[in-house]
Amino acid sequence: MNNLQEYAPIVGEATIYDLFLLAKRLEGKSIQNINSTSVGGGVAEILTRMIPLLKQLGLDARWDVIKGNEKFYAVTKKFHNGLHGVPVEVTDEEFDWFLEVNRANAEEFNFADIVFVHDPQPIALVEKRPSIGKNWIWRCHIDSSQPDKKIWSFLERYMRKYDATVFSAPAFAAPMPVRQVLISPSIDPLSEKNRDLTETTVQEVFERFGIDRSRPVVTQISRFDFLKDPLGVIKAYKIAKKSHDMQLVLAGGGATDDPEGPMIMEQVKEEADKDKDIIVLFLPPSSDFEINALQRGSTIVLQKSLREGFGLTVAEALWKGKPVIAGAVGGIPLQITHQHSGILTHSVEGTAQWIKRLLNEPTFAATLGKNGREHIRNNFLITRHIKDYLLLFLSLYYRDDVVHF
Amino acid sequence: MNAFHFYSRLDLTILLDEHATDAKQLLKGIESVPDASIYFHTHKYLLQYHYLIPVPPNDFANWALTSLNDDVLGEQLSSIDIMQSGSIPELRERIAEVVRSYVKKNPRNKRECPPGEEFYFMATQTVILPTPIVSRSLEEFSNHIEQISLHSLYYHMFDSRLRLGRGENDFSAWFRGIGKPELADKVRTLDPYLSTLEGLRAQIKALVKKYE
Numbered sequence: 001m002n003n004l005q006e007y008a009p010i011v012g013e014a015t016i017y018d019l020f021l022l023a024k025r026l027e028g029k030s031i032q033n034i035n036s037t038s039v040g041g042g043v044a045e046i047l048t049r050m051i052p053l054l055k056q057l058g059l060d061a062r063w064d065v066i067k068g069n070e071k072f073y074a075v076t077k078k079f080h081n082g083l084h085g086v087p088v089e090v091t092d093e094e095f096d097w098f099l100e101v102n103r104a105n106a107e108e109f110n111f112a113d114i115v116f117v118h119d120p121q122p123i124a125l126v127e128k129r130p131s132i133g134k135n136w137i138w139r140c141h142i143d144s145s146q147p148d149k150k151i152w153s154f155l156e157r158y159m160r161k162y163d164a165t166v167f168s169a170p171a172f173a174a175p176m177p178v179r180q181v182l183i184s185p186s187i188d189p190l191s192e193k194n195r196d197l198t199e200t201t202v203q204e205v206f207e208r209f210g211i212d213r214s215r216p217v218v219t220q221i222s223r224f225d226f227l228k229d230p231l232g233v234i235k236a237y238k239i240a241k242k243s244h245d246m247q248l249v250l251a252g253g254g255a256t257d258d259p260e261g262p263m264i265m266e267q268v269k270e271e272a273d274k275d276k277d278i279i280v281l282f283l284p285p286s287s288d289f290e291i292n293a294l295q296r297g298s299t300i301v302l303q304k305s306l307r308e309g310f311g312l313t314v315a316e317a318l319w320k321g322k323p324v325i326a327g328a329v330g331g332i333p334l335q336i337t338h339q340h341s342g343i344l345t346h347s348v349e350g351t352a353q354w355i356k357r358l359l360n361e362p363t364f365a366a367t368l369g370k371n372g373r374e375h376i377r378n379n380f381l382i383t384r385h386i387k388d389y390l391l392l393f394l395s396l397y398y399r400d401d402v403v404h405f
Numbered sequence: 406m407n408a409f410h411f412y413s414r415l416d417l418t419i420l421l422d423e424h425a426t427d428a429k430q431l432l433k434g435i436e437s438v439p440d441a442s443i444y445f446h447t448h449k450y451l452l453q454y455h456y457l458i459p460v461p462p463n464d465f466a467n468w469a470l471t472s473l474n475d476d477v478l479g480e481q482l483s484s485i486d487i488m489q490s491g492s493i494p495e496l497r498e499r500i501a502e503v504v505r506s507y508v509k510k511n512p513r514n515k516r517e518c519p520p521g522e523e524f525y526f527m528a529t530q531t532v533i534l535p536t537p538i539v540s541r542s543l544e545e546f547s548n549h550i551e552q553i554s555l556h557s558l559y560y561h562m563f564d565s566r567l568r569l570g571r572g573e574n575d576f577s578a579w580f581r582g583i584g585k586p587e588l589a590d591k592v593r594t595l596d597p598y599l600s601t602l603e604g605l606r607a608q609i610k611a612l613v614k615k616y617e
Contacts, residue, residue, distance in 0.1 A: 012554070014413075014553070014554030014555075014556070014557075015554070017536075017554075018413055018415060018534070018554065018556065021413065021534045021536070022415065022532070022534070025534075167420065170420055170424070170525030170527065171521065171523070171525070173420050175422035176422075179419065180419070180420040181417060181418065181419055181420065182418040182419070182420050182527060183418070328519075328521065328522060329521050330521070333522070337454065337467070338471050340454065340457055341454075344471070346519065371456065371457060374456040374457075375453070375454065378452070378453060378455070378456075379453055387415060388417065388418075391415055391416070391417035391530070391532060392417060394532060395417055395530055398530075398532075400530075401439070401440075401441045401528070401529075401530055401531065402530075402531050402533065402568070402569065403530065403531065403532045403533065404533045405532070405533060405534050405535065
């Protein structure tokens with residue numbers, strides 16, 4: 001567990017001090033986070049790191065997990081896919097079971113002053129609100145920009161009962177008569193995936209994977225699925241390779257719900273077999289250290305997504321001072337301002353062109369990386385995330401545009 | 406002598422139910438969103454990109470340039486001098502007039518942004534908090550201006566003048582109050598939109614040093 005003061009050399013003493021100033025205004029209020037799992041997944045990961053830090057700020061913060069059976073999670077998996085835009089069929093009986101499990105959990109919880117519910121699984125706990133009061137917030141961590149209408153409309157009935165809803169990108173929200181807040185996810189600069197590594201450590205990892213750092217290395221770290229466009233990355237690499245010697249590293253997990261996933265993985269393997277400079281690494285989920293080293297040792301990092309939730313791999317690479325070329329989709333434009341803190345592209349050709357330009361102009365590439373790191377320092381580290389949560393909690397008690405303490 | 410109390414400020418970003426895919430819709434939004442939204446889209450970049458030289462233009466200009474790919478509208482929007490506006494309604498009208506006149510002159514321009522690059526109107530709820538830093542003399546102020554956070558500097562230079570409608574920045578008001586009108590005028594006429602926040606901090610410090 002990290003101490004809040006360990007972040008001071010990274011974000012500045014004043015930032016940490018501001019967090020204490022804000023937390024003081026929440027004295028006496030208890031805060032309860034509720035989600036569906038204590039391990040695995042982005043929400044559990046961030047809560048594991050955040051709850052101890054909130055406690056260090058003097059807050060009465062806790063984290064509870066709802067209980068559900070296999071049948072319940074089969075239904076909520078459908079909700080998850082539906083929010084992602086995958087057409088799903090949910091029967092009335094399944095909706096009823098979902099509500100029944102939520103109601104049973106609601107009877108067991110001892111609710112805090114502020115109830116912060118994460119994702120769809122526990123969303124209907126809010127039915128308890130008329131009888132117990134409290135302040136309720138629901139956070140959607142999922143890309144819901146093109147949701148299945150039936151699923152959205154079912155969930156929206158519950159969203160409307162909250163005091164505030166939170167989304168990670170503007171496109172994920174939809175008009176509704178409840179305050180909607182934008183809070184981006186964050187990375188933890190002290191985590192295994194982002195902590196500083198020595199040059200020797202980075203070199204060792206590259207040697208272990210057989211990557212030659214004496215030549216440029218262009219890397220994309222992503223799941224091998226259609227939406228991350230690994231085949232588009234290979235096409236861009238082939239165009240750029242005509243004028244520049246380089247290697248392409250495609251690294252990531254293979255687990256995916258994408259039905260086209262296995263086919264895409266096959267095609268990526270075929271391409272790699274034809275070109276020794278395409279290095280494909282299938283990494284297990286516990287590869288944070290290796291990903292850290294691969295990002296740090298690369299010349300350019302790509303994230304050529306066709307669709308993206310938030311795309312935190314962009315923040316990870318920018319934090320390591322790398323020039324990043326990424327698709328202008330999902331939360332990526334929040335992380336990159338084109339030609340200031342990175343490069344945004346819309347096509348294979350555009351990506352290839354920018355790979356060539358950045359390899360040709362290392363000074364410009366280094367400036368992008370430097371600016372990108374500063375942008376992440378200011379906007380996408382866990383300390384900013386904590387600040388946003390504290391402001392969100394305060395906003396439940398103060399509604400004016402400007403709150404003057 | 407009156408003491409100067411430094412404050413800090415922090416923002417929560419609020420999503421509004423308004424977005425645009427072309428210049429006409431952008432105009433509609435600019436004309437109808439709350440003042441807090443106009444302030445957000447013309448000032449957000451100052452803190453988010455405070456380390457960049459030159460700082461990127463305001464959100465409206467940035468969107469016209471990069472998502473509408475419209476250099477003319479983008480240039481006109483990025484040329485708006487915020488220092489010339491004494492209030493947010495005045496600033497809103499200047500921005501709206503640029504887009505209005507552009508739409509009028511280009512009735513056949515149907516340029517739309519690509520899907521996924523819509524302009525989403527947002528606003529902020531700003532929380533202002535007192536810090537324990539208090540200056541009782543110019544000498545103390547000169548030291549404290551180096552210690553305060555960029556959020557605090559931003560609050561006293563930007564929020565106070567435009568968002569809170571005080572007409573001038575808090576530092577100038579204090580300098581005037583302690584009998585330093587010339588220093589007050591010099592700090593008032595600094596254009597904070599043309600430098601980074603650290604650059605602005607250095608300029609204020611240098612001016613104060615001259616009058617200590």
